Amino acid sequence: MESNIGFNDRLSNLPDKLLHRIMSFLSVQEAVQICMLSTRWQHLWKSLPCVRINAMEFSTKKAFINFTNLFLLNHGPKPLDAFHLSITRSLDPIDFDDVDLWIFDVLSMEVKVLSIDLDHTRDLHLDPFIFRSSFLKRLHLASMNISEDLIRQILSCCKQLEDMEIIHCSMQTNNLLSQSLRKLKMIRTDACDSCVGVYEDLSIVMPSLRFLCLDARGCRVPILAEVSSVERA
8 A cells, every 4th residue: 555655656746748748648538547646637637638539448339428528528728739539330320410529629629630530430421511720730531431522621621731641431532632731641442442443533633742652452543633742652
């Protein structure tokens, strides 16, 4: 008992900035648990700069939704550096009204890095019009439906977006147009497995692009209409 008390006392002496950095590598549940070790830390979770929420860590869909709602509701106004959301098919299907609201909330917190992994929950679509930000710089989308309206909204209304990854997604669009994007990575969209010509009419116009990675096995190479600034592909 005495050794545990001594250990907790030493933890309590850690600077808040260092503790925030440590918790940035943990899931949000683990971060909240750490905050319970010291009364001085009890409110630190409300200003975490990096938030990772994984549905696999919850036993029920209700627990996951309630926890995420309460966490974002109580998170302070401090800008978020990064928000990572992972929803797997281990839970019952999630209502996308909840997901839309969560993304809207974190974008309003001026998040710079946003990662959304829906892991085969492809029967629903994100609302395109929640994607409007002057602060978002990096976006990772995985295992989800990407409509033409969604990709157009992202590329036109996230003015500072520089880095985008689209991993194992089903995407329906003929144009990728961005003035700000500097890095684009697209890895084996689902459509590649069922449609040889999926990229045939896809035109990429990104005059600021520096890095381009396309895994288009089984697909035709898209039209690289304007990528003259690319230095590595």
